[in-house]
Amino acid sequence: MNYVYEMPKEMLTECTNKGTVELFEYTSETYDDSHRKLNKRAYVYLPYGYDKSQSYNILYLLHGGGFMQEWWLKMFPDTVTILDNMMAKGICKPCIIVTPTFYHDEESKNTHDEGICENFRYELRNDLIPAVESHYSSYAKGDVTEENLIKTRNHRAFAGLSLGSMTTYRAAFYNNFDLFSYYGPFSGCCGPFGDHDLEVERICKTLAEGHDKGIVLDYMFCANGDKDIAFEEHKEIMERALAQSPYLKKDVNYDFFIIPGGVHDMKAWQLHLYHALQVFFTKH
Numbered sequence: 070m071n072y073v074y075e076m077p078k079e080m081l082t083e084c085t086n087k088g089t090v091e092l093f094e095y096t097s098e099t100y101d102d103s104h105r106k107l108n109k110r111a112y113v114y115l116p117y118g119y120d121k122s123q124s125y126n127i128l129y130l131l132h133g134g135g136f137m138q139e140w141w142l143k144m145f146p147d148t149v150t151i152l153d154n155m156m157a158k159g160i161c162k163p164c165i166i167v168t169p170t171f172y173h174d175e176e177s178k179n180t181h182d183e184g185i186c187e188n189f190r191y192e193l194r195n196d197l198i199p200a201v202e203s204h205y206s207s208y209a210k211g212d213v214t215e216e217n218l219i220k221t222r223n224h225r226a227f228a229g230l231s232l233g234s235m236t237t238y239r240a241a242f243y244n245n246f247d248l249f250s251y252y253g254p255f256s257g258c259c260g261p262f263g264d265h266d267l268e269v270e271r272i273c274k275t276l277a278e279g280h281d282k283g284i285v286l287d288y289m290f291c292a293n294g295d296k297d298i299a300f301e302e303h304k305e306i307m308e309r310a311l312a313q314s315p316y317l318k319k320d321v322n323y324d325f326f327i328i329p330g331g332v333h334d335m336k337a338w339q340l341h342l343y344h345a346l347q348v349f350f351t352k353h
Contacts, residue, residue: 070347074328076151076340084153086117090142095200099173100191107173111197112142113205114149116156116163124208124224126164126350127201129193129249130342131229131236133256135178137170145335151343161346167201171236183260186236190244198225198248219247223287223353228253228345230338231299235260242289243271246279250287253345255338257299258306265302269309276316286316287352289323292341294331324348 093113099105116125132140141148156163171189172178199213208224209217218225227241227249234254241249259268276286291307293300307325310317317323326344331337 070324070344072326072344074331074340076336076343079158080151080154080343081147082154083150084157086157087153088114088116088149088156089119090114090149093167093201093204095196097192097196100188105173109169109192109196111138111167111169111201113168113201114142114152114166115205116165117153118163119165119206121206123206124210125206126162126224126226127205127207128164128166128226128228128251128346128349129197129241130166130168131227131233132168132170133229133231133233134181137172137175137178138168141168142166145339148339148342151339152346155343155346162350164346164350165205165207167197169197171233171240183232183235186232187239187244189236190240193240194245194248222248222284223250224350225249226251226253226345226349228255228290228342230255230341231257231333232260234258234299234303235263238268238272243275246275246286247282247284250285251349252286252289253292253341253349254289254303255292255341255345256297256303256333257293258303260299261302263302265306265309268306269313272306272310272317273314276314280316286322288348289317290326290341290345290348291324292326292328292337292344294328294333294337296330297333297337299333300327 097107202209208221229237237254
């Protein structure tokens, strides 16, 4: 891929063929001792010309700490403009993008509990994916049995920024590798207090156990700016994983995009998304 380090201006110009963004509601629970029932919300981007008779790839896309489902598509509407232009110009395939939240509610977003990243794996598997893919036209074709969701994993991606990047590893990769084959961790793996050795071990174990079951990684697109607060830990962990795992191969199913001077901000994350969508869903 030819990387760029600034968003091309034509991506930020209003597009004639606009996709739509709608609110999607579903039910879940806390998946902790309280088992409290939750009414959850996600925003969904539907590409221009969305046709229920067609099957679409789906990207589940997460925000960072202290924000919720509105981050990518509502707080930053230029994300929608970028998506419209990418799909209109054939830079990526038309796809559905779902922006949920790992927080239980407005109150939980202020707890700063990193355990919520891994806990999200249950909601993701049991509630969010089945609700979304029984409603929208994905390759699951409305059949949201576990067997069929596993069978259609090559048409499903997960990405996120900052705390959402940590959630990409913990909820989607380590614990739901059989449901996703494309990953986009943007800005970090384990955070400033994480255990680097443990993360390397978990990455290698996930890939090895998946390989033994015939479940392979289509692509992991890591991304970070070299001035980002999460850069050093992310880079070090992934370099070690790349060296140790025979199932992670640069330019085959893995790359680490680095923005010179890039920091922990939306300008960088939109650029990460721009590049990730060019490699997602390209193998099937």
